[in-house]
Amino acid sequence: MQERNRILSVAAGNLLKKDDIKKVIALLDKLHPADAAEVVSSLPEENQKRIFETWDVPHAADALQEMDESEQIDIVDLLSTPLVSDIMEEMAADDVADLLGGLDKQDAERILTAMNREDAVEVLRLMQHKEDTAGGIMTPEFIALRKDMTAQESIDLLREKAPDAETVYYIFIVNKENQLVGVISLRDLIIAKADQRIEEIMNPNVIYVDVDTDQEEVARIMSRYDLLAVPVVDYEHHLLGIVTIDDVVDVIEKEASEDIYRLGGVTREERLDSPAMESIRNRLPWMSFNLLTASFAAGVVYLFRGTIDNLVILAAIMPIVAGTGGNMGTQTLAITIRGIALGQLEFREGMRVVARQVGIGATIGATTGLLAAIIASFTSRNPFLGLVLFLAMIINMGIGGLVGAGFPIVLRLLGRDPALGSGVLVTAFTDVFGFLTFLGLATLMLGLLI
Amino acid sequence: MQERNRILSVAAGNLLKKDDIKKVIALLDKLHPADAAEVVSSLPEENQKRIFETWDVPHAADALQEMDESEQIDIVDLLSTPLVSDIMEEMAADDVADLLGGLDKQDAERILTAMNREDAVEVLRLMQHKEDTAGGIMTPEFIALRKDMTAQESIDLLREKAPDAETVYYIFIVNKENQLVGVISLRDLIIAKADQRIEEIMNPNVIYVDVDTDQEEVARIMSRYDLLAVPVVDYEHHLLGIVTIDDVVDVIEKEASEDIYRLGGVTREERLDSPAMESIRNRLPWMSFNLLTASFAAGVVYLFRGTIDNLVILAAIMPIVAGTGGNMGTQTLAITIRGIALGQLEFREGMRVVARQVGIGATIGATTGLLAAIIASFTSRNPFLGLVLFLAMIINMGIGGLVGAGFPIVLRLLGRDPALGSGVLVTAFTDVFGFLTFLGLATLMLGLLI
Structure with a gap:
């Protein structure tokens, strides 16, 4: 939480104690909705309730949208x-669809029934798409032009519909x-002659995504x-909506967080400021x-207790083999997970990539193993002990390359999250x-070792 | 590399063998610059040289910019x-500044001298800023309006300057x-009355960053x-440039990659398709x-060889203590690195966060340790062995929490990259x-154990 918002949160708490809710709302209305949302979220539930019941609906909707x-x-x-339902009518339809998707089915239905018909139909249409696809993150609120309009007609239409900066x-x-069928920038539209038809000035090579693209x-x-927005089409190439860059920034950050948590063996999202009990419950399983x-x-190790009993130095050396192999494994895992996330991997190359990582692991194993x-x-004073260590490090660092690259690639081929094969x-x-x-x-070589 | 680009790369290679460079360039000009860049990069150096020497300068600049x-x-x-220098004159000034910053000082100076004066001055001004600050990623190519202009004058100016969609x-x-002093959306400008002054319709609460903001x-x-662009100002609040969202997407992806690599113990960037020898050289140190x-x-372990000699089962149990403590450490590290990256941490809270993670570690250590x-x-058949294991797991998982949270937080306080305290x-x-x-x-308890 930012310092300023923390101070505001305390101030709001004090004002609410004096029942001065009007002042609190005046204070919130001066903030950016993202900050207002943070301040409200930090207050006790009963105060959150009082604020939302008194707030004017558009401001309440702006703040709710940011949470x-x-x-x-x-x-x-x-x-x-x-x-x-009043608040949701003011929110962007894609945000409402996401939120309703997270509620109990009955609650969602009750709210949808109370919303006005037009908004409810739009939300319902969006809810048909999976949340993590283009359809799930697109907004249906955009303006499309018909290719047989003129430049002047287009500008007049844009002026009349007074579009958001966003779209x-x-x-x-x-x-x-x-x-x-095409795309045009505002720049080209402004430069065009008034009676030119859109068809003549548009760029017909438009980059688009299908509605179920991940x-x-x-x-x-x-x-x-470097796109700011990408159009989303169905299988008959009908324009359904657009995905804007700000939603994609959220996707990139969320996916990066997921990869980092998984690599570290954290299965459920956890914040630095999560309550300790919650962290413990999350991590214990x-x-x-x-x-x-x-x-x-x-x-x-227990299986080989007889061998260790004969030569106790083996117990001291064995963590080296395990540790360096583990390090090779997590290195390879990090490179593979990130490579998949950035789209460096092609599936038919999967086995070749794994083979190369095994080779890299074994080679580094041979080099550091020799040392x-x-x-x-x-x-x-026993060269055979060195030989055992050398061979074991080659094999185990090869295995590190195998599992570090193999786990995420196989999981990906099976259609699962490649980061599930975590560091642990x-x-x-x-x-x-x-x-x-x-x-x-x-x-096997015990006779030579003792 | 995408499948289509791979095919195009082979086709381009064949055409070049037949000395048909015109056809190759015609083919490249039909592609998006990002794809053209990928195809050219995949060709042998001598062919890259021939293509760039024949290509028209604006297309060459577009492709170079994408690499x-x-x-x-x-x-x-x-x-x-x-x-x-001809190509660079066509590129965005911020990209030129980044590129020249990566060249030898002498080469950069020679190129700047050959560029036209106006472009060179702009690039030199940008090169004064550190590459990883707002100044280093901003573009000076934007349009600002004066507050005493009218809405109509503003629209005419925008029309005349024919701005990029980007800005x-x-x-x-x-x-x-x-x-x-303010910001206005195109929407509000279009709706405004023709003779209204910008001052009256602008939003004076504009979010900005300082030129040396990280x-x-x-x-x-x-x-x-959720901004698409943010203005960059100097200490006297002069507007120097804007940072656009597409540059920020690159920053987010790069920083996430860095955190993932560091967490996995990879110190230099490595791609899944990097040559094996390069990977080995990178990872060997x-x-x-x-x-x-x-x-x-x-x-x-060697220090305690006498103890193990007395009770060999200790060698079997000790990896449990090391392994669970290591896992606690990497979990905590992942949460802390991501928490810092997402701005969840305030510095004066640093020690409290570390203390909480130690507590979480020790508690989970006590729970799993009891089992x-x-x-x-x-x-x-020896309860004292259980007691030793129980105590060691509490202590070592507490240490896991301590180093997992402590390393990155201390590194951050020292102004270093928090992810340097990597998993290894x-x-x-x-x-x-x-x-x-x-x-x-x-x-210590050996008497009770044997």
Whole structure:
């Protein structure tokens, strides 16, 4: 929370104690909706309720729109259905569709019934699309021009409809069947002669996305071609809506967060300022799973307890094999997850990429393993111990490359989130296989080692 | 690389073998500059040279602008100074400034001297700003209106200057001293009466950034307030330029990549399709460092070889303590790095955040540790072994919380990249301290254990 908003939040709390709700609302109305939303969210529930019940509807809608979905749901639960439906009529239809998608089905239906028919139909149409597709993030609020209009007619239409700054950077052109046929910039429209037909001046090579294109793919396309908006079409090429860059910024940030959390083994979103109990509840299941994988590694060592009993230095060296293999695995995982997110990977190349990472892992294993082996041979005065370490590091760092690249690529091929094969799983593998190869080889060569 | 571009690349290569450079250029001119750039980059150097020497300058500039900085530098090195300066005159000044900043000082000066004076001065002015600040990513190519103009005069000016789609979503307003005083949307300008003065219709509450604001902070502000462009001012509030959303998308993606790589222990950017030798060269120094930290952990175990010799099951259990502590550390690291990137952290809260993460770590350590202790007590028929494991897991998972949150927060306070305290360093700590606490406690209580 920003410092200023924290102070405002305290001030609002004090004013509310004195029942001075009018002053609080006057104060909120002077803020940017994103800041007003933050201040309101920080207040106790009963005060949130009082504010929303007194606030004028358009300002309340602006603030609600800026909140996280979970905060929105909390507010909606506090308010009466007629008030909620009034507020939602003022919100952007795509935001309403997202919010209703997060509510109980019955609550959503009750609110939709209370909304005016036109808005409700638009929201319902949007709710048919999956939330993480182009259809789920597009807005139907845009202006399209018909290709047989003249430049002057077009400018007059734009002037009359007084578009938002948000939707006017590109103007998309459709034919009589509402099929997308071109795009024109405001610049070209302004320069054009008044009686020129749009058809003659538009750019017919318009970059578009299908309604069920994954939102990450939409983000990649907009980022690649530096687009501020991209049109969304159905399978008959009808123009359904546009995705604007600000929604895509949210997608990029959310997907990056997800990848970072998964890589670190965090399965549910958690903020630095989340309550401690919530953090513990979130992480405990995954840590219990980690206890299980760590127990496998312990089991492998236990299998070889006889070998360690014969040569206790093995217990000191085995963490080197496990640790370097784990590091190779997480390095490869980070590169692969990011590579997939940035669209560097083509599927038919999948196996070649994995093979290359295995090769890279084994080569680095051989290089660092040689160094480690020389040191181990000299300190233990036993070259065979060095040989075991050398071989185990090659194998285990190869395995690090295999699982680090293989997990996310296979998950992606199966249509799952590539980051599910998180750092914890990768290091569980390299721990188990590190102990297995090192202690296994040592057991085979035990006669030479002692 | 996209499938279509790969095919085009092969086609271009074949045409060039037949010396049919005109056809290649005709083919490139039909593509989006981002695609043309990708196709050209995939060709051998001598062909890149031939294409750029034949290409018309505006198309060459468009394509060059879309390349990565390293690709741009390779192209510039192939071409003559007069040709490079011609191309650069056609490029956006901020892109030229970035590119020249990446060249040798002498080369940059030679190119600047060959450019026309006006463009060179603009580029030089931009080059004074650090690359990762608002000044470094802003464009000076925008249109500002004076507050004493009328709405009609403003529209006429916009029409005459025929702005790019890129820079017209908001129009910023200045006074006679070129100080930023307001903002107006095209929508409000169009609706206004012809003789109304801008001053009366503009919004004086304009969100801006200072010229030396860090680019990550610029991205946070634009994302928070859903801005398409933000004005950049100097310390006397003079309007210097604007940062547009497409540049910020690049910043967000780059910063997310950096965090992911650092978390995975990758210090230099690496692509999935990088040549294997390059990957090995990149990763080898860091893996050698990892070998060193793993050797510390091995050294700790070696110190306690006597204890392990007495009770070999300790060698099997110790990876559980190290592994769960390491996992707690990377979880906490992921949450902290992302929290800092998303601006959730305030500095005066730093120590409180670390303390909370230590508490979370120790609590989860106690919970999973109790489970592990019960199992260990029963399988080994020795409750004291369970007690040692329980205590070691509490301590080491607390340490995981400490280093996972502490490293990035301290680095941030020192003004360094918080992600430098990467996963490898964190797990090195939890390995060393995990073995130390577990084997240390076991040594202290050895009388009760055997």
